[in-house]
Amino acid sequence: MDVDAFVLAHRQTWNRLEELVKRRRQLTGAEVDELVELYQRVSTHLSMVRSASGDSVLVGRLSSLVARARSAVTGAHAPLWSEFVRFWTVSFPVVAYRAWRWWAGTAIGFLAVTIIIAMWVAGNPEVQATVGTPSEIEQLVNHDFADYYSEHPAGSFALQVWTNNAWVAARCIAFALLLGIPIPYLLFQNAANLGVIAGLMFDAGKGDILLGLLTPHGLIELTAVFLAGAVGMQLGWSVVAPGDRPRGQVLAEKGRAVVSVAIGLVAVLAVAGLIEALVTPSPLPTFARVGIGVLAEVAFLGYVIHFGRKAVAAKETGDIDEAPDVVPTS
Structure with missing residues (x-):
């Protein structure tokens, strides 16, 4: 032509x-x-x-x-409730499902860094000395870590936790504007911090307390962070390797996917915040608290897999109808 x-x-x-x-x-x-x-x-x-x-x-x-x-x-638009249902049954889960390789890779990398640093800290007194004095470390492992979850009223703590979690995920989303380049460093920082605390707790024989307090909310919380980082890095990679489609078209599509994930994670992180504020510090037995966290994680992954597979089978991408094919320019 x-x-x-x-x-x-x-x-x-x-x-x-x-x-x-x-x-x-x-x-x-x-x-x-x-x-x-x-x-x-x-x-x-x-x-x-x-x-x-x-x-x-x-x-x-x-x-x-x-x-x-x-x-x-x-001259007509779909009812608001229909758009709401479509978002939670198509747009958000299909974007998350299609990004599963990036999502899984992010999780594996994060956990690998955390475990390696934890093992390094746990078996190395010299490294521990750079973290803090013996009295500071003792205060952390014996009091501060556990007290963190019960020192505030549940309502205010839930808001505080949600804000903190949302801030980490929001930075991953925001860094998508920089093609995802800073995201690995941000995730590394969080993995390193978790690894240091885990190393100190396990070295002090407090590993059961660590896992008992982190697992209930940490599973779904970290899963949300992994997803945010994954779609941000995926957007950056779409610029490097757009495939057989125009680079601008792919970038626009991935950018809209990042927005969908950002909206969806608001609710996911709210659930994580509620669990951390209400379940983690509760007097329930450890196995019950951990069980609630595992159920929340399984429910979220099951939701993504069920609706994501269904949407993929229907050839849905999660993109908006009649979406522009390129990134808007002035």
Whole structure:
């Protein structure tokens, strides 16, 4: 296809449709008929360009125009409750499910760093000396770690925990704007901190207390952080290796996926915060508290797998309908 000739031949049609869309609330009967006809015609143009040309800018322009014209023609929107249900049964789980390799890789890397550092700290008094004095370490392992979960009222602590967890995940999401480059370092910092505490606790014979207090909320909390980091790094990689599609189109799609995950994780991290505030410091036996954490983790993973697989089978991507094909530019 000669793109320049195609644009020259149809530019007036596109401009006219854009004009009608802008005035859609003041159209006469004849103009409404014209709008419908031009919408159908430009939709055909879009299909032709997509199949015969790799011009992502032109595809993006026509996609946006067709989407706006479709909205003007139909004049109706899905009910809010329908959009809400679709997000939780399609958009969020399918994005999470499709990112499972990045998600799993992030988790494996994080846990590997944590275990290695914990083993290093636990068996090395010289390293422990750089962390703190013997009295400071004793205070940490015997009092501070456990007291952290019970020193505040449950309601305020839940909010504090949710804010802290959301901040870690939010930074992973925000770093997606930098193509995910800082995310590995952010995750490494958190893994190293956890590894140091674990090393000190196990070395002091307090490993059971550590696991009993971390496991109830830590499973779903870390899973959420891994997902946030995974989609952020995946977005960055889409710039390096976009595959056989235009780089701008892939970047726009992955960027919208990051937004979906960011919204979904607000609820996931709220659950983690409630567990940490209400279950972790509760007088329930350790096995019961850990069991609640495991059930929450299994429920979340089961939710993602069930609805994610179902959406993939239906060829859903989680992207918005009639989404622009490229990143918007001014």
